[in-house]
Amino acid sequence: MGLLEDFSSGLFIIQSVIFLIVLFVLHKFAWKPIMDAVNEREVTIVDSLNQAKLAKEEVQNLKAENEMIIREAKMERDNILKEAREIKERIVTEAKDIAKTEGDKMIEQARQSIQAEKAAAMSDIKNQIGALSLNIAESILQDKLSTDGAHNALVENYLNKSNLN
Template sequence: MDQLINDFSLGLFFWQLVIFIGLIFLMAKFAWKPILSSLDSREQGIVDALAAAENAKLEMVNLEASNQAAAQEARVHRDEMIKEAREIKEKMISDAAGQAQEKADKIIASAQEAIESEKKAALADIKSQVAELSVSIAEKLTRNELSEKDAQLALIDKMLAEANI
């Protein structure tokens, strides 16, 4: 360190100071502005990138909310369709049951009518047979002697026995 102090020259120091100040002046004039503008543009690029990232994040949130709303709407639409399908199914079942009941009622009514007509025909047949038997019995009674009461009763019993066979 002593040697530096001993070798100190005022002229050399002056020229070094002039060169240093000139270098600072040249740097300020030609290099400082491009460096600062480069740093400003880089800073602006970072700010823009952060803003774009924030916008993308907001868009993602909005898109997610939109997707959830669309999914909810789809669920509601699906539920409405299922409800409508169930109502249609129930209506079809009730209509089919009503038609089946109507057909069954018609079949029962026609069967009752058929039974009633068969019953009337059977009663008419029975009445005609009873009339024929009565006429036949009366005919046979009038042919035989009707003087004896026991003979009449025996003849009626015999005719009834023949009629039951």
């Protein structure tokens, strides 16, 4: 068994030396690029996380800004609607006032027209009554003064009244 043990221990030493040589070569040529790649990947991941965080904050800011814009738009819409209602009410009120004024003018014109027509009718009636009264008086006088004596008595009566005045 001695030979097997010597061979095993020699093999172990050779394998250990080979392992140390491979470890040295890996450390010299491969370890640094691998570590650099790992470090670079870590930096990339950290940068990506930071960018994601910044993007998230920007999205939140945009969301808040959008909500503010929406609130302002709603307020502006409400103001415009309120102003439109006020304008509508003012226009309706003005139209009612104008219609009332025009109606009052028309009523006053109708009253004046009726008064003028009434005055004209009254004047016409007075003229007709005057003419009718004159015709009646003339007829009565003609009947009473058909004789010469009655005619002379009327003239004397009239003259006596004129002298008294």
